[in-house]
Amino acid sequence: MKTLYRAALGVLAALFVVTLIGAPAYAADAPTAPAAVAFTLDPATVVQLLIAFVLPVLVGLVTTRVTSSAAKAWLLAGLSLVTSLLVELARAIASGTTYDVGIALLAALPAFVVSVASFYGLWKPTGVTATVQDVGVRDPAKLLRRDLKN
Template sequence: MSDIPALPVYGFAPNLGGLLSLAITIVLPILVGLVTRRSTSPGVKAVLLLALSAINSVLSAWLQAENTAAVFEWIPVVYSTAINFGIAVAVHFGLFKPTGVSDAAQESGVKDKPAGAAERLA
């Protein structure tokens, strides 16, 4: 393991793969809003965001290893997952939530089931 992180997103000379990975990281909070209901627990949404960050990191590291004939290593992937998750949370709370983008994604995605007749009468 030479340098941590080995992924291109965090270097001083970003390449197309790194910029694409960063763009995906920024969009992940919107994706979580689209695929979850408003009533979904914030904890479940956080775990889903973490899982998507991990998938993004693994795919980025795998593509970099394939394109550069480097060895795939898990330590940079774990590090990158933590950084990607942090970026996604910061973008959600710092940009998407105050501007209403998170609410718009939540409203246009999966809907909560309407209350049944028995629940409406109660």
């Protein structure tokens, strides 16, 4: 329960950061109608954060247990950056607007924060990353027994 709580707090913190980043951009488009409360989510941002939530599992799939933590962190940061650039490209194509590299680069930071928070808050304590890193690893003892049978 504590792990789920930490993961939820990490996701909420990342959404808060994304909201702060996006608020000035949407303020210029705000109508002059009386103040009201609205809660809108940009679908591209939601997709990016969901991908960021799963990225640590992907990093676990493509690395081994002996890969250094620094290499895994750099890979995660790189994947967060690439994801952010691609999501902004998809947003620009879908809406027919200009591709904004600044927004894409700035959105990579909350995506990385969500990835790290989900890794330490959910994936690592539940053992998912350790299990994923065992995918494709062959047990030397099983291979030796099979060779001895033949």
